[in-house]
Amino acid sequence: MEKTFFRPESLYDVPTHYCPGCGHGTAHRLVAQVVDELGIREKTVGIAPVGCAVVAYDYWNFDCSEAPHGRALAVATAIKRVHPQNIVFTYQGDGDLAAIGTNETIHAANRGENLSVIFINNTVYGMTGGQMAPTTLLGQKTSTSIEGRVKEKHGYPLKISEMLAILPGVAYVERVSLHSPQEVLKAKRAIKQAFENQINNLGFSLVEVLSPCPTYWGQSPKESLDWIRDVMQKEFPLGRIK
Numbered sequence: 001m002e003k004t005f006f007r008p009e010s011l012y013d014v015p016t017h018y019c020p021g022c023g024h025g026t027a028h029r030l031v032a033q034v035v036d037e038l039g040i041r042e043k044t045v046g047i048a049p050v051g052c053a054v055v056a057y058d059y060w061n062f063d064c065s066e067a068p069h070g071r072a073l074a075v076a077t078a079i080k081r082v083h084p085q086n087i088v089f090t091y092q093g094d095g096d097l098a099a100i101g102t103n104e105t106i107h108a109a110n111r112g113e114n115l116s117v118i119f120i121n122n123t124v125y126g127m128t129g130g131q132m133a134p135t136t137l138l139g140q141k142t143s144t145s146i147e148g149r150v151k152e153k154h155g156y157p158l159k160i161s162e163m164l165a166i167l168p169g170v171a172y173v174e175r176v177s178l179h180s181p182q183e184v185l186k187a188k189r190a191i192k193q194a195f196e197n198q199i200n201n202l203g204f205s206l207v208e209v210l211s212p213c214p215t216y217w218g219q220s221p222k223e224s225l226d227w228i229r230d231v232m233q234k235e236f237p238l239g240r241i242k
């Protein structure tokens with residue numbers, strides 16, 4: 001019988017620290033599969049973020065650097081400019097990429113850096129206790145919006161992908177989701193596209209991944225997937241944005 005599912009070489013055979021039902025493990029696997037399929041493991045450099053994925057380098061079997069507190073794209077820019085033959089990507093949550101690192105994100109995109117960005121949107125700061133993030137939905141309860149996000153007080157959910165898509169330096173933006181096997185396959189295709197764009201020197205590519213955080217959504221893993229499908233993707237529509 002043909003073996004069709006196996007651990008990618010780019011993923012270490014170790015248990016992760018993620019909560020049951022968390023999307024980070026799935027997203028890590030998709031990145032690893034794409035790196036294997038493109039045959040770029042020996043020249044890939046990943047930049048791990050602040051947030052729950054801070055130790056992503058413990059799970060990926062290729063070179064990684066750590067750039068906490070939103071600075072991943074500044075570090076990625078430096079590495080790519082000094083070593084343009086490397087394939088450099090950042091892996092960042094919404095607190096990292098769209099709050100503490102907004103500045104780095106916008107300017108790296110605007111410079112059209114030839115980088116790939118995997119942007120994990122789970123609408124909260126997972127690592128530090130489920131605080132409200134820029135992407136938190138209106139009405140969504142978090143540890144810092146216990147009665148739900150209110151537009152008058154907290155503003156609207158920030159649509160970072162749509163904002164970046166208007167910049168001429170940005171080559172590709174797509175929003176995908178992990179809420180079903182079909183969507184996971186589409187997410188993998190988008191991540192592969194972002195890496196291929198870099199290989200072809202097309203400029204800045206970003207894939208936003210809607211990802212469950214059952215722990216701080218106060219839901220079961222199954223309910224979290226349904227919530228992405230029924231609620232979250234209304235605010236963050238899936239598909240290619242640029």
Ligand SMILES: Cc1ncc(C[n+]2csc(CCOP(=O)(O)OP(=O)(O)O)c2C)c(N)n1
Nearest residue numbers: 051052093094095096100124125126127128
């Ligand atoms: C007000 C504030 N600014 C900055 C930080 C630093 N910080 C630690 S974790 C984190 C982000 C975590 O959330 P996210 O990037 O969405 O990743 P997740 O843990 O959800 O995967 C930030 C910004 C903080 N804890 N609080």
Ligand code: SF4
Nearest residue numbers: 018019022052126213
């Ligand atoms: S807190 Fe949320 S994002 Fe962090 S590991 Fe747990 S489920 Fe994943």
